[in-house]
Every structure is written in C-alpha cells, then in structure tokens.
Amino acid sequence: MTTGAILQAINGLSLAALLFLLASGFTLSFGLMRVVNMAHGAYYLLGGYIGLTISQATGSFALAIVGGGAAIVVLGYLVDRLLIRRTGDNHLAQVLLTVGVAFVIGDVALKIWGGDFLKVPVPVALRGAMELPGGLVYPTYRFVLIVFGSVIAVALWLLYRKTQIGAVVRAGVDDREQVAATGINVDRLFVLVSALASFLAGTAGVVGGAFLTLYPGAEWEILVYALVVVIVGGLGSLEGAMIGALVVGLLDAYGRWLLPEFSYFVLFAPMALLLLVRPRGIAGRET
Amino acid sequence: MTEAAIQVGALAKEFGGLRAVDGVTLSVAAGERRALIGPNGAGKTTLFHCITGTLRPSSGTVRLFGREVTRLAESRRTALGMGRTFQISNVFTDLTALENLTLALLGTDRRKWIVHRPIGAFAHLRERALEGLERVGLADRADRAVRELSYGERRQLELALALNSNPRVLLLDEPCAGLAPLERQRISQMIATLPRAITLVMIEHDMDVALGLADRVTVLHRGRVILEGTPAEVQANPEVREVYFGHV
Amino acid sequence: MNRTRAAVILVALAAAAALPHVAGPFWMGLVTQMYIFGLLALSADLLLGHAGLFSLCHASFFAVAAYTTAILQVRYGVPTALAAPAGIAAGTALAAVFGASVRTRGVYFILITLALGYVVWGVAHRWSSFTGGDNGVTNVPFPRIGAVGIESHTQYYYLVLAVIVLCAFGYRVLVRSPFGLGLRGIKASESRMRSLGYRTGLHLYAAFVLSGALASLAGVLYVYYNRFVNPVAGSFPVSVEAVLMAIIGGTGTVVGPFLGAAVILGLRNWVSSFFELYAAVMGIVFVATVLWAPNGIMGLAARLRAARAARG
DSSP, X not given: OHHHHHHHHHHHHHHHHHHHHHHHHHHHHHHHHOOOOTTHHHHHHHXXXXXXHHHHHHOOHHHHHHHHHHHXXXXXXXXXXXXXXXXXXXXXXXXXXXXXXXXXXXXXXXXXXXXXXXXXXXXXXXXXXXXXXXXXXXXXXXXXXXXXXXXXXXXXXXXXXHXXXXXXXXXXXXXXXXXXXXXXXXXXXXXXXXXXXXXXXXXXXXXXXXXXXXXXXXXXHHHXXXXXXXXXXXXXXXXXXXHHHHHHHHHHHHXXXXXXXXXXXXXXXXXXXHXXXXXXXXXXXXX | OOOOSEEEEXXXXXXXXXXXXXXXXXXXXXXXEEEEEOSTTSSHHHHHHHHHTSSOOSEEXXXXXXXXXXXXXXXXXXXXXXXXXXXXXXXXXXXXXXXXHHHHHHTTSGGGGOOSSOGGGOHHHHHHHHHHHHHTTOGGGTTSBGGGSOHHHHHHHHHHHHHTTOOSEEEEXXXXXXXXXXXXXXXHHHHHTSOTTSEEEEEOSOHHHHHHHOSEEEEEETTEEEEEEOHHHHHHOHHHHHHHHTTO | OOHHHHHHHHHHXXXXXXXXXXXXXXXXXXXXXXXXXXXXXXXXXXXXXXXXXXXXXXXXXXXXXXXXXXXXXXXXXXXXXXXXXXXXXXXXXXXXXXXXXXXXXXXXXXXXXXXXXXXXHHHHHHOHHHHOGGGOBOOOOOOEETTEEOOSHHHHHHHHHHHHHHHHHXXXXXXXXXXXXXXXXXXXXXXXXXXXXXXXXXXXXXXXHHHHHHHHHHHHHHHHHHSXXXXXXXXXXXXXXXXXXXXXXXXXXXXXXXXXXXXXXXXXXXXXXXOSOHHHHHHHHHHHHHHHXXXXXXXHHHHHHHHHHHHX
16 A cells, blocks of 8 residues: 555656646746746647657657757747737736637647657656665656756756846846836846746656657646646745645645546645635735 | 724734834724824825725724724625725726716615616616715716716715715725815815714825814824824924924 | 617517528527527626626536536436426536635636636546546437427527527626626726625625526536537636637627627638638637737727717
C-alpha cells in the first residue's frame, strides 16, 4: 500500500512540475499586465507539436525544448501586440479573444499533426527506470522532470524575490501606475514577462509531451488544470502557483489512483471548498 | 435619555502598518448635524466606511441607535436606517435618473424581489421616484441616462439616492466636492432643509459650508479626534487652525 | 411595446410557424437547434447582459438536464411527464451548487465557472458505467404525456417554438421586473447597491439559479430533439459559444441571443460544408466580434437608429 502511495506521490510531483511551468507564466501575466490568456493551453500544445517535429528532424531533445519555447515566444508576441493589446483591461474581451485564438491554433494543429495521440521521444539518456531506495522502480524521465521543474521554480523565485528586475516586476504587480511613474519602461517589462510566460508554456509542451501525450483537446485539459492551480494559489502570486501546483498535482495523482471514475471531482472539490471559504485563493489578492 | 444616533467606541482601522483610524470615540445625538473636518489623510472617509460597513474595523465598536452593528453587513445597516453618499460620485451611469431613484427606493423595500411583474406596473413607485428627483431639481432629467448628466447633476443625484433609501442617519462624504459656487449653494441649501428626523454627519472641506450647517464639529487629525465642539469653539481654537490651515 | 415592434414580432412568429411548410426537414432541424441554443444563450445572458457576470459553465446545466431526462426515459422507462421536470430539477440543483461561485467577481468568476464546467464534462466522460462515457445515452424517445405524444420532427418543432415563445415573454417580464432592475444596478455599481440596502450576493445567487433553470430547460428540449446526448453537450466550447451567441446578437436583449444562435449555427453549417477548419473559422469570428462588434447585431441596429434619428 505504501509503495503505491509513494509512487503516486512522485506521479503527482511530476505533474506538479509541469503545471508549475504553465501556471507561473499565466499568473505573472495576470499579476503584472492584468491579462487573462486562455490560449496558454494552445501554446502548450503547439509548443509540444513543434518540439516533436524538431526532435524528429534533428534527434535532439534539447533543441526541441528550446525550439518549442522559442516558437511560442514569437507567436505569443504577435498575439499580444496585434490582438490582446486592443482589449485593454476588459477581461471578458480578453477571454473571448484568446479562446478564439486557441480555437484557431487547435484547428490548425489538428490539420498539420493530425488527430492521433503523439509522444515526444524521450532522450536516450533519460529512458528507462531508476531504482529508488526501498526497491521502488520509477521512470527516470519523470524523476528528472521533477528536478527540472524544481530548478525552474527556484530560479524563478530567486529572479522574482532577489533581483532588481524581480523587484520591479513585483512592484508592477502591486501597482502598475506607480512603476510607470518612476520612469521605468513598463512596456519593455511587459514584453519580457510575456515572453517568459510564452517560453515556459512552449517548453512545458515539449517536456510534457514526452510523458503525457499530445492530442487535440489536450490544450483545454491542461489549461483547466493550470487554472485550478492559479485559482487555488491566487492570481498574481508566484508562490501561490507553486503551492497550487503541488496541491493539484498530488490530488490528481491520488484521485486517479483511489477513485478513477471520480478523479475530476476529487480535483475540483477542494477548489470549490476554497471558493466558499477564501475566494481570493491561498496567496492571492483582490483584482 | 434618548440614545445616540451613532456611537463609535475606540474605533481603529489598520492597513498594513498604517493606522488610518487610530482610536476614535464619538457620539452623535439623534437629529444632530455633525461636521467632520480635518486635513487630507486624517482618516475621515475611512471612519465613514467603518460606520457604514464598507470596511470592517480592526478594533472598536459602532452602534446605531444603541444597537451594535460593528460586524453587520452594509446592506443590513441600510435596512436599519443608515444612508450615505460617496466622495466620488457613485451613481448608476448606465441607467436613467429615474431608474437610479427607483433602485434607491426599492433597496429597503421587499418588492425588490418581485420577478413576475414589470416595474412599469408600480405607478406609486414611479411617482415617488419622480418626487425624489424633483426634490433635488432633477425632475426634467428623469429619462436621461446618468452618463449624460453633468458633474453637478450627478452630485445632486448622489444626494437623492441616499435620501430615498429611507435613512434615519445620513453620512455625507464631501457632498460639495468639485462643485461650482452656485451648485455648492444649491446642495448646502438642500442639506440645510432636511428634516431633523434625519441625523446628519458630514465630511466637508469647505469650511463655510461645514461650519454653517453644523451643530457640532469633530476635528480629526492623523486618525485621532483632536477636538470636538461648536463651530465657534472649533474656529477659534489655535491648534485646529495650525493643523488644518497650516496644511493649505 | 410600440406598434412597429409588435408588428415585427407578429411577422416573425408567422414566419416561424410557416417554416415547416415552406422549407425542408434540414432547415427545420437547423432552426429548431437555433431555438434551443438561443435559449441556452439567453440563460447565459441573464447573467452577462444584466448582472455583468461572465459564466463559462452553462453547458453543465444543459448537459445534466439532458442526461437526467435521457437516462430516466431510456434506462428506467420513466415517462416524459416525470423525466422532463426531473431533468430541469437536476440541472437547477446543480446551478444551486455551482452558484457558490458568485462569491467571486470578475476574472475569478470567469475562471471558476470554467473549471466547474469541466467537472461535469469530466464526470460525464469518466463515469462511463453510469453515463455511457463517450458513447453517451442513445435512443431517447420523443416526448409523450399520456395519450398525447410527439410523433414527428415537425410536431416537435412546433412544441419547441411554443416553449421558446413562452420563455421569451417570461424572460422579458423578468428583466423588466424590480429584480431585473436590481441586477442591472449591481452590474452598474455593486458598492452603491450594497449601500442602498441590497444583499447583492443573494441577488446574484438567485439570478444564477434562475439562469441555470433556463439552461436546464434548453437541455431537456435538446435531448428530445437530438434523441441522444454525450459529453460534448457539457463541453467548454458549448458554454463559450453560448456566451458568444449572446454577444453577437446583442447582450441585454431578449432577441439578441437568438439572433446570435442563428448566426453561429448558420455560419458553422455553411462553412463546414466546404472547409474543414471550421473551428478555426469560429475562432476568427470570436476575435472579430470582440474587436469590431462588441455590441453585437442589436448594438449595430441601435447605432443605425441613432444615426438615422440624428440626421432627422
């Protein structure tokens, strides 16, 4: 029984790592720019597909990760400048607009990569399983994913909390106008944060596409998970995204293991509970 | 002895590290006209928010006609007779002036829950709403969207809304803010002619208006009451003059 | 209601009544769908156009009602007289639960309803032992109450039309009622409403449950039309399209959502006949509507009228 529990914990953590990559970008975009980007899931999927193609063409996983991320940075920038800009602070408009963008991306991706379940090939060095103390055997890749996710989380946290630029971003999350008034080029800051969010989303697609599969519809499933992370953790909070990702990842893993037919319900019940008790999320603030 | 209309006991409100209201105790008698003055940042509006229920105080009590309302929801306090106006016009811009007043009238009326009859069927309601508009001189604007009204007209509407929610106590937050002298006069005239059945507490920067309308004045500075007395007493007090006019 | 408006409505009703006799079964079926999804859009618009809340979970009530009625009729042989009301009750009960989301506002509300919407889809999808999973519930019979039963698609068309007309009139009274005005007040300034004595949370909750009931009714109409229901009925695209229909047609109106449904369904039908990327086309419609026609068709009509009046 405990072996099962530990295995599920690791499953949960690997999903948490993936969700953090996606949710951190989303929550910072909102916190700083007040932008709700529902195309984030589509960015994930497209990044994954592009990474897959790169991997197939070059045989390099590293290139796939970078390429997938970079492609989404470009796409994200275009969507931002040409479309999202025009909606100002109108969240309803942003949601509808970015859902529309996601529909377009999803359909085009379907046309190019088809409807089959595809997997990004795991690099040879990370294939197979590892033996953990206690005789547990676990896929190496997932383990590395947890490490990768943790490294990114720590790096982001340090950037956010300990650097000058992070301080500016934090100030901007707190009060956009004040930061602009100090003469800092807010526009450039927005572009930077937005690019980071896009890059993380695209990279997450490649990294996730190696153990979860890529398929039409995956963009919405992953987006919903990321949204629950953000709701639980609080919009605009990086630490909240970390906590939320852990909560969601572990709940999903245990839910699927213990109550497979009701696993979605297990996931959303705590969110509903949170709603009733603390609508702002664990670390969030009033919008 | 009749109980006070409003009784605030050792009220404090903290934001982060800042004590916007720092232990305020005051008592406003029924029917009284009280002016609340003080320089910007003195905590006047925050105090109002705590009294009306928009904000929860960090500590202290608020009583309305003897009844403790410190933790009571804003809408419930209104049902008990608390009314207020806002410093920055808070009216329903997308609706017509008449609809604005209708909402004010229905706020304390059970009929706000009716789903099966159109508002047009309530002739009496429409009459009262028109009367309410007339009292503040906006009857000819009844069917205009508030968006089309001038700033001065919106301040008038602001007052009308509060008056029509059946208040026993009315908190006016700078009713004359941003108005031209003629409009200022009109509003202060309206306030002066309000019945004594309504207790008034007024935040006002215009000293003439405030001291002219008030029975008693409370002076606030940095979240604390530094003086309370008649308009004459307050005007003569040197500390007040320094605190208040020294900042001009 | 002025005379022009009454005349337009009469003409529209006459045209609707005449449709089955002048057009073939394909068009009749399409228009029936427009009525049904128009009703779903209307239910979402009660919240959006009047209370200012953008809900992305209305397909859940639609689907739960559809599934409940379908399962009762097909698996347990429950007659329409009980199965239909039970469907509406089930969907409304879900709305009473999801209504807790009105404790949030703005973006949070949008995200939470989106996530809640997924619960129902997910349950329909994974609880296959009960819901039939992706295969759904099939062979739903036509509705029948005692000796009176629907026997053809044409008859069902008229039944749906009658229900829709009744709903439209009822909805019109609702939005013009004190309660309806209250919702618009909350949308305009919730803080002012609270200071005027309104328990805004309760108002919004009541509106949410009412709108859920309407969406459930649409779901029951849907399942008897389609004779089949699967998880797609409760999916995110259905919820978001319902809102888009309301926006395209014009939020805050009674006719707008139905116009929007006509546009979206008509467009999809037309485009999918020659272009396979019609979901992308829908996406472009979303983007275009947001950027260039946020007030929808009714908004454009209002602007035209105003321009004409200005010219004198």
